[in-house]
Amino acid sequence: xxxxxxxxxAVTRRASLVDWLTTVDHKKIxxxxxxxxxxxxxxxxxxxxxxxxxxxxxxxxxxxxxQYNKVFSMHGTTMIFLFVIPMLVGLGNYFVPLQIGARDMxxxxxxxxxLWMTVGGGILLYSSWLVPGGxxxxxxxxxxxxxxxxxxPSSSVDLWAIGLIVLGSASTAGAVNFIVTTLNMxxxxxTMWRLPLFTWSVLVTAxxxxxxxxxxxxxxxxxxxxRNLGTQFFVPESGDPVLWQHLFWFYSHPAxxxxxxPAMGVISEILPVFSRxxxxxxxxxxxxxxxxxxxxxxxxxxxxxxxxxxxxxxxFFILSTMIIAVPTxxxxxxxxxxxxxxxxxxxxxxxxxxxxxxxxxxxxLSGVFQAVLPLDRQLHDTYWVVAHFxxxxxxxxxFGLVAGAYxxxxxxxxFKLGEGLGKIHFWLMFIGFNLTFFPMHILGLxxxxxRYFDYPAERGWTEYNLxxxxxxxxxxxxxxxxxxxxxxxxxxxxxxxxxxxEGNTLEWATTSPPPVHNFDRIPVVSSLRPVRDAxxxxxxxxxxxxxH
Amino acid sequence: xxxxxxxxxxxALLAGGTLLLTGLVAxxxxxxxxxLDRERRYVDESVLTPAAAADGGSVALPRLSAVSESVxxxxxVEAPPSLGxxxxxxxxxxxxxxxxxxxxxxxxxxxxFRAIGDLVPEHLNVVLSGVGTFVLICxxxxxxxxxxxxxxxxxxxxxxxxxxxILLGAAFIGIQGYEWAELMSHGVTATSSLFGTAxxxxxxxxxxxxxxxxxxxxxxxxxxxxxxxxxxDNMGVETFGLYWHFVDVVWIVLFTIIYLIQ
Amino acid sequence: MSxxxxxxxxxHSKRPYTRIFVALVAVxxxxxxxxxxxxxxxxFLPIPxxxxxxxxxxxxAMYYMHLYGDNKLFTxxxxxxxxxxxxxxxxxxxxxxx
Numbered sequence: 001x002x003x004x005x006x007x008x009x010a011v012t013r014r015a016s017l018v019d020w021l022t023t024v025d026h027k028k029i030x031x032x033x034x035x036x037x038x039x040x041x042x043x044x045x046x047x048x049x050x051x052x053x054x055x056x057x058x059x060x061x062x063x064x065x066x067q068y069n070k071v072f073s074m075h076g077t078t079m080i081f082l083f084v085i086p087m088l089v090g091l092g093n094y095f096v097p098l099q100i101g102a103r104d105m106x107x108x109x110x111x112x113x114x115l116w117m118t119v120g121g122g123i124l125l126y127s128s129w130l131v132p133g134g135x136x137x138x139x140x141x142x143x144x145x146x147x148x149x150x151x152x153p154s155s156s157v158d159l160w161a162i163g164l165i166v167l168g169s170a171s172t173a174g175a176v177n178f179i180v181t182t183l184n185m186x187x188x189x190x191t192m193w194r195l196p197l198f199t200w201s202v203l204v205t206a207x208x209x210x211x212x213x214x215x216x217x218x219x220x221x222x223x224x225x226x227r228n229l230g231t232q233f234f235v236p237e238s239g240d241p242v243l244w245q246h247l248f249w250f251y252s253h254p255a256x257x258x259x260x261x262p263a264m265g266v267i268s269e270i271l272p273v274f275s276r277x278x279x280x281x282x283x284x285x286x287x288x289x290x291x292x293x294x295x296x297x298x299x300x301x302x303x304x305x306x307x308x309x310x311x312x313x314x315x316f317f318i319l320s321t322m323i324i325a326v327p328t329x330x331x332x333x334x335x336x337x338x339x340x341x342x343x344x345x346x347x348x349x350x351x352x353x354x355x356x357x358x359x360x361x362x363x364x365l366s367g368v369f370q371a372v373l374p375l376d377r378q379l380h381d382t383y384w385v386v387a388h389f390x391x392x393x394x395x396x397x398x399f400g401l402v403a404g405a406y407x408x409x410x411x412x413x414x415f416k417l418g419e420g421l422g423k424i425h426f427w428l429m430f431i432g433f434n435l436t437f438f439p440m441h442i443l444g445l446x447x448x449x450x451r452y453f454d455y456p457a458e459r460g461w462t463e464y465n466l467x468x469x470x471x472x473x474x475x476x477x478x479x480x481x482x483x484x485x486x487x488x489x490x491x492x493x494x495x496x497x498x499x500x501x502e503g504n505t506l507e508w509a510t511t512s513p514p515p516v517h518n519f520d521r522i523p524v525v526s527s528l529r530p531v532r533d534a535x536x537x538x539x540x541x542x543x544x545x546x547x548h
Numbered sequence: 549x550x551x552x553x554x555x556x557x558x559x560a561l562l563a564g565g566t567l568l569l570t571g572l573v574a575x576x577x578x579x580x581x582x583x584l585d586r587e588r589r590y591v592d593e594s595v596l597t598p599a600a601a602a603d604g605g606s607v608a609l610p611r612l613s614a615v616s617e618s619v620x621x622x623x624x625v626e627a628p629p630s631l632g633x634x635x636x637x638x639x640x641x642x643x644x645x646x647x648x649x650x651x652x653x654x655x656x657x658x659x660x661f662r663a664i665g666d667l668v669p670e671h672l673n674v675v676l677s678g679v680g681t682f683v684l685i686c687x688x689x690x691x692x693x694x695x696x697x698x699x700x701x702x703x704x705x706x707x708x709x710x711x712x713x714i715l716l717g718a719a720f721i722g723i724q725g726y727e728w729a730e731l732m733s734h735g736v737t738a739t740s741s742l743f744g745t746a747x748x749x750x751x752x753x754x755x756x757x758x759x760x761x762x763x764x765x766x767x768x769x770x771x772x773x774x775x776x777x778x779x780x781d782n783m784g785v786e787t788f789g790l791y792w793h794f795v796d797v798v799w800i801v802l803f804t805i806i807y808l809i810q
Numbered sequence: 811m812s813x814x815x816x817x818x819x820x821x822h823s824k825r826p827y828t829r830i831f832v833a834l835v836a837v838x839x840x841x842x843x844x845x846x847x848x849x850x851x852x853x854f855l856p857i858p859x860x861x862x863x864x865x866x867x868x869x870x871a872m873y874y875m876h877l878y879g880d881n882k883l884f885t886x887x888x889x890x891x892x893x894x895x896x897x898x899x900x901x902x903x904x905x906x907x908x
Contacts, residue, residue: 183631185630221753523623638887656895794875808863809855
């Protein structure tokens with residue numbers, strides 16, 4: 001892994017490809033996760049563009065119904081399991097040990113295993129394109145009995161299920177690793193209440209992954225048994241297809257929070273730095289993260305309001321779904337009050353963070369709408385739902401991830417990213433995103449169902465669909481700008497220095513990129529913002545006592 | 549005019565092509581533009597060794613900013629675990645809590661189907677499974693005695709108890725296999741009824757955990773022969789013990805809900 | 811600390827382990843008697859059986875897995891899933907019953 005430094009000669013060996021493939025260094029593994037996630041983002045994005053191309057106008061454009069089913073199924077599965085989650089795991093891998101002042105993760109080899117299992121899971125999922133019958137055409141939800149051999153005889157469904165089990169095991173192992181690292185490898189003086197908020201969010205997420213993912217693995221194992229051994233768990237005649245929905249959503253609703261809570265952590269890191277203020281209500285943010293972590297497990301059946309739940313369960317899940325908006329709202333106020341009265345520096349990370357706040361607010365609120373049962377029955381499986389979760393996952397998580405990329409790439413690679421192209425990237429993405437997904441709210445209210453490859457021209461849906469398609473290609477343009485920005489900045493190589501943003505947390509107290517061992521000496525922490533306090537002390541300015 | 553892709557192969561080509569193309573671009577960026585293959589300009593651990601220090605610092609020393617310098621100035625070379633506990637033990641307990649959720653998926657399905665009467669137990673041999681339970685409890689006992697023995701540095705007893713645990717675990721699998729055969733001879737299979745479905749999948753996954761435990765136990769035994777475990781360093785035995793007792797706990801639950809409550 | 815906790819048992823005797831073993835076997839025996847001999851009406855049988863098996867689990871977790879006397883964090887870690895387990899069980903039973 002580490003290139004050997006020969007004492008006395010100052011010759012360093014170049015890190016070879018084998019070094020990368022066999023590394024157990026959390027930073028190299030983190031970078032590989034990010035690259036892997038970006039690859040699958042490109043693949044999943046291509047599938048998304050195919051969907052939009054098909055739906056741009058009434059009539060068949062590019063895909064027939066069966067191909068369309070495969071494309072949207074693989075789009076959803078890819079984006080969730082192979083883009084968003086690996087991307088967050090990658091950022092967590094790189095920055096959690098740095099933020100808590102550790103030299104590596106608690107189990108470096110397990111960490112490498114998680115990475116390569118994620119690669120293997122991705123290969124398994126994508127190899128399902130090659131079997132007869134093509135990729136799994138079951139939606140990313142894989143509802144029974146659609147997944148039974150009667151309706152999906154192709155073995156692509158088995159590959160889909162096995163791929164997800166492998167990916168799930170990788171993230172469970174990763175969760176164990178993150179929990180042990182965060183609890184047991186903090187630098188001296190780094191109490192839980194001095195933990196950076198990103199690390200807190202990764203910890204909460206790790207607990208959700210730990211408890212939710214095995215449920216999906218169990219359900220997938222039953223599904224595989226149903227398909228291959230002839231068992232009857234989800235067979236309508238003797239078993240119960242709704243059981244699959246319970247087990248699946250018991251994972252997949254927490255998965256929404258698994259995807260968004262780390263992005264919230266990124267935002268909580270960026271806002272105080274670019275507002276030149278301490279975060280407003282540190283402990284409120286921590287407690288609301290924990291509350292989201294717990295409540296996230298109590299809302300799963302609101303995805304199942306149309307299956308005919310008992311009134312008792314219906315009222316419970318309506319209530320819990322509305323309650324979970326409260327901790328999210330608490331965070332929203334924390335972030336806004338962090339910015340109020342601050343001297344805002346409108347650099348790209350802050351722009352994307354504000355994009356996160358506004359877009360996630362829309363996504364969050366449209367989620368509360370759907371908790372209202374009569375409305376949910378109307379909106380279920382329409383484009384309203386598609387709009388809602390893209391505002392949460394794209395408008396929330398992806399904006400947060402890109403904010404994190406602009407914030408942390410200088411640390412990871414040692415050079416600054418171009419601000420001008422960064423701002424163009426932001427505005428293209430902001431406009432493209434809203435142009436794509438806002439019309440889908442209206443389409444949903446007009447009654448357009450999701451997962452249909454075509455629609456009649458006389459329904460009045462054409463303009464909205466065309467707008468969405470144009471928006472999707474603007475998003476493509478935005479990410480091409482991002483790619484160009486990264487390449488040009490890499491060629492320009494304007495050194496970032498240890499701390500380009502005047503940050504607060506320990507990752508800014510080492511070189512960019514950090515050495516293999518992160519810190520020559522493990523810092524001893526005595527406050528919430530160690531790097532900022534050191535900077536003030538060095539400048540001879542007073543350091544006020546903070547709460548923790 | 550509609551342009552239609554004809555076959556799944558074209559899709560494979562499209563998805564694979566996108567992956568490959570982005571892979572090449574990303575790989576190119578990673579290895580050429582980011583200089584990922586070039587070693588970081590920072591020192592390696594090896595220069596922190598006395599040998600390197602004695603060499604007179606001919607290796608470029610870290611160039612930290614003044615702020616970074618002041619943050620790590622009063623730092624320590626090695627920090628103890630912040631909770632003062634072993635990573636492995638904490639990791640094992642964390643893993644076990646995820647195992648609870650895995651078995652909840654299977655047990656939850658069984659209990660729910662039982663509660664509504666869709667699932668009726670058939671041809672269960674309570675006495676035989678009681679013997680199996682006894683054997684598994686015995687194996688838990690020997691595993692804990694093995695830990696006790698190694699902590700008292702009684703290597704002979706340690707190996708003896710590990711061997712005993714392997715035999716008892718294997719005996720449990722044997723009993724379970726006999727019971728499976730007996731059920732199948734009565735026509736109860738994974739496909740015959742909802743009970744068969746839930747029974748074979750649940751006990752199958754539990755049996756799989758026992759088999760994994762047996763493999764781990766064998767590896768532990770081999771390490772014991774090598775003298776890897778001492779009174780000071782026996783975390784490998786303790787974490788294995790946690791796993792094994794957990795598998796025992798799962799069996800206690802399965803024994804109760806499948807065999808006892810009929 | 812973990813080492814201290816295990817140290818508690820080492821050095822003097824194996825008696826807690828043996829006592830727990832005897833208790834586990836005895837409880838299992840009682841459970842089987844209850845099932846096979848029908849001392850109590852069939853519909854009430856699950857109540858004592860569930861209580862007894864929880865007692866067994868508690869014994870194994872506290873003494874064989876050393877939760878008793880060890881760092882409380884391990885106990886919390888083991889108990890974290892319990893509310894979620896109860897919630898999904900309750901939801902499944904209520905939903906499938908209707």
